[in-house]
Amino acid sequence: MANVTIKEVAEYAGVSQATVSRVLNHHAYISDDVRQRVQQAMDALGYQPNRSARRLRAHSSDIMGLIIPDIQNHLFQTLVRGVEDAAYARQLNVVLCNTDDNPDKQTAYLRVMQAERAAGVVVIPTRSNDGPVLAPVREAGIPIVLVDREVVNFEADIVKADNVRGACEATTHLIRLGYQRIAIIAGTQSLTPGRERLRGCYEAFDEMGIRVDSALVKVGNFRLESGYELTRECMSMAEPPDAIFVANNLMSLGALRALHELGIRIPEQVALVGFDDMPWAGDLNPPLTTVSQPGYELGQQAVRLLLQRAESPDLPYNKVILQPRLVVRRSCGAYLSVNHRD
């Protein structure tokens, strides 16, 4: 019943395998008569070409890999949608690999992609020193596009948001609102976004001529628990901050939880600004001010770069930087005077 081969189709249609193959691949120079007979045979038998065999010949396939660190992170979810829509429009099947920020898993998935002769791979690498695992894949002829995070000693096409600018804007916003003791809960410093967002904060302080209190700069790891812990740490200081900038969405949820548990009112007692928007950020308590990254566009651009790279492997590498946007809601206190109902 299942797994009909080209040979059987050929016999059924009374032609050679090559002819079936030609029909399959829409070759020119096939008589209508034969084409129809073959089509009918394929339909009748429920023929489905064996991809392994095809790939073995063609040394390539119509799947593309998308390797992300954490499916629970809304930014990556949006990115996935962007990649999928763009890929789907070009007849590429996206296979999603979730590494859980585990380099071993990433290596395993890269291996799979290489072995599958994927048409390309979009990667948000687990670490900045992932070059040695990425390089062989590229050398095997598989185009790679990085998203969000750079890798040392591994130049490649990359799409990312302007983290420095986003963090700088957010921090400036807080300074302008008059907060005096602004705490920074930074993310993993071995990752580009972690470093850049912290840098953005410093730039804002610099520009506004404010001295940084290093006791108020905490470095976390982009996970919820980390935001939770560091927020509690902040608020238990002798002189707690009056505002907190948190470097990603997961950590800001942690911060929110910590503040709720401590019974601290936001933004009256401490203002909060996060990085990465979430569709329900406006439904949180209070509605959360965030720096919104264009996740969907990041994904689309990644596919665009991938296809471009596949076509012209020797072009110089591209760096696409998209602009984030500060979405002001209640948690930063911007609406305190007009909208203060507590």
Next chain:
Amino acid sequence: MANVTIKEVAEYAGVSQATVSRVLNHHAYISDDVRQRVQQAMDALGYQPNRSARRLRAHSSDIMGLIIPDIQNHLFQTLVRGVEDAAYARQLNVVLCNTDDNPDKQTAYLRVMQAERAAGVVVIPTRSNDGPVLAPVREAGIPIVLVDREVVNFEADIVKADNVRGACEATTHLIRLGYQRIAIIAGTQSLTPGRERLRGCYEAFDEMGIRVDSALVKVGNFRLESGYELTRECMSMAEPPDAIFVANNLMSLGALRALHELGIRIPEQVALVGFDDMPWAGDLNPPLTTVSQPGYELGQQAVRLLLQRAESPDLPYNKVILQPRLVVRRSCGAYLSVNHRD
């Protein structure tokens, strides 16, 4: 540099391809001497077996498909983690396919999986009449496990939560709290969870001897916008409800947003209970009472059934039903008397 073949390894090591293959597959009866030479050759050359070729011979592979309708839905995200962890522990690589509830995409991905000779596929089908697209895949020898949603005329292993019980508990909870006009925002009725959850509500009304006001039963489609619209509809009634049960997480976020926009206080003016928990449900405004499905366990069980099916294709089909759990927070008004701060 890349794409070393078994032939090259064999030449390098001075043995035959067959021998290299044996080393690769950990056959018995190989001299240590040869084994070591081959190993060294593989390392030196950076050999990676070509999966397409392997699969072409073996008619199977070490990837398993996980086909989900919506990566933005937290339930499925948790499920993915459960599947991945279980699969990873058994050396299976999970490829995730996001159908966006689009039957065409689902068909495309199923085709890919079949062509890839996947070791199995875990599917949350887009529609209850997906039987005709699922059947051929199974007939091709690929085990299929359904999760969450049943398919008519397609018996298969299935893992799901006890939707009836979950919805019944939630509704009973609202009734016990004394609400008189309870609205139901139900989900897609062509899907099992949609039907079952609505049934659960009716059961609760029955058991408690309450007459259902059919004007208060609205049927949506499990999407955020749907929850939003129907909630606005409810609240604009001449006699609006004093409590709302919403049949999934996305729709409850929509409901929340609608109520916020209308300036309606929860739970004072209307109580709210959702289905499907989210990690940040406690940080919403107000903290949301939900029926929590064990997404992670659903995923793990699915993999378990899949492997069992792969081993013994002819066993009768299993139906695994896991129990949900009502997580009481503020939105249902249970804490109104003790915790009323507004």
Next chain:
DNA sequence: TTGAAAGCGCTAACAA
């Protein structure tokens, strides 16, 4: 314990 050879399903020369 190892090697030679056939063949998995497909495509692409080359011939006709």
Next chain:
DNA sequence: TTGTTAGCGCTTTCAA
């Protein structure tokens, strides 16, 4: 316009 044939990289008889 179609068929014959070789071979992609691997595994697995069968023979040695």
